[in-house]
Amino acid sequence: MAASSATMFDLSLLSLSAPGWGGVMLGGFVRSLELAIGGYCLGIVLGIGGAFGKLYGGPILRDLLEVYTTLIRAVPELVLILLLYYAGTDAVNQLIGLFNYGPVDINGLVAGIFVIGVVQGAYSTEVLRGAIKAVPPGQIEAARAYGMPPFQVLRRVTLPAMLPYAIPGLSNLWLIATKDTALLAVVGFSELTLVTRQAAGSTKAYMMFFLAAGVLYLLLTLVSNVVIGIIERRARRGMADPV
Template sequence: MPAGFQLLSLTPPGWGGVLLAGLFASLQLAIGGYLLGLAIGVGGAFGKLYGGPILRDLLEVYTTVIRAVPELVLILLLYYAGTDIINQLMALAGFPAVDISGLVAGIFVIGVVQGAYSTEVLRGAIKAIPSGQVEAARAYGMGPILALRRVTLPAMLPYAIPGLANLWMIATKDTALLAVVGFSELTLVTRQAAGATKAYMTFYLAAGVLYLVVTLASSVIIALIERHARRGMPRMG
């Protein structure tokens, strides 16, 4: 067996199992951060469209700052300062300091960054809904929650999917930035494996292939979701 394949073996002395564990950690970060960002985005989009002036101004500051500052700087700031602020608040409340795991902190960091972009994507998707659909829901006597569940969310989905799909791809790649704070995701364990064996080309190519597999699988799933969301809609030329 070639030496490169031996190094990628799933059992020691190969590092294949370590790379797969790093990939699993990266997927946990990406999925958790993406879902948190999506939840923030839904609230942010409706707040910007239907909230009061103070709420709209606060959300505008949030989305502007997050989108203006480089993501690496935000990750460093939120990861270290965010956990420190939480522990200071716990101390003020009389509670002992908590040891926040790297996974939870990473999901929070990615979620906050994703939330700013999701807010704008979903706001644009809601504004793209033909006004007649919302007016028809009100004419049928639907309350705000029922109209949201049966009309607004289903109608906005086809407009939101391309932007949300792009954000998911970004989330999978942003997990690599957490290597700078020592979280053992795919990029960090790849660097450790390459440093220990000096087989840099082998391990970085392997990591690239794993990221590519995630991207291709995501593209297939997103295409299926988009096809389902656009059922019954006229095809665009």
């Protein structure tokens, strides 16, 4: 029993060089970060387009965006990841086949970023739509009265004014994106959760390796909270504190 406990918490197994798994876990952590950052950025781009489309687009565009956000938010994320990862890859290859090109092996990182980005985009759309609607309409009307063209109103008034309202929701979506990367383990992408499971299965030190993975996720969350706090304070400069 003592030998088994010693194996479960043999810290040498976390060393960066073989036979330790520390280097492998850090590599998986870096890939998780790449997935989270890429998917989050893609989600914000989709969210900006979706928010403005819902607010200012035509009826057909608004209906399509409503279907997109409703479906994505209604279906469990694990099901969406499986559907988008496999069905999306197959759809791309079928589209390429229409132009008489053979199937391509889509990079797992690119596919993962696309999957997380599509999921994030639906939530970002609603967060940004709400933030835009929170901007006092008098500010936009004043900018138009000064003769600013629409793009300049967007760049110099709407986006800066909506940022303080959007940051809390976008911050939460970033933390969700970091956790969603773990779901890609089910499709075989070598992010932190998958390599942790491989390390634990090889050494039988399940407790130690999953605790180590939890610590890495916790550190990421703590650092993210510090950075988010700095961004939020900077965005709210000059604004009255809420009562």
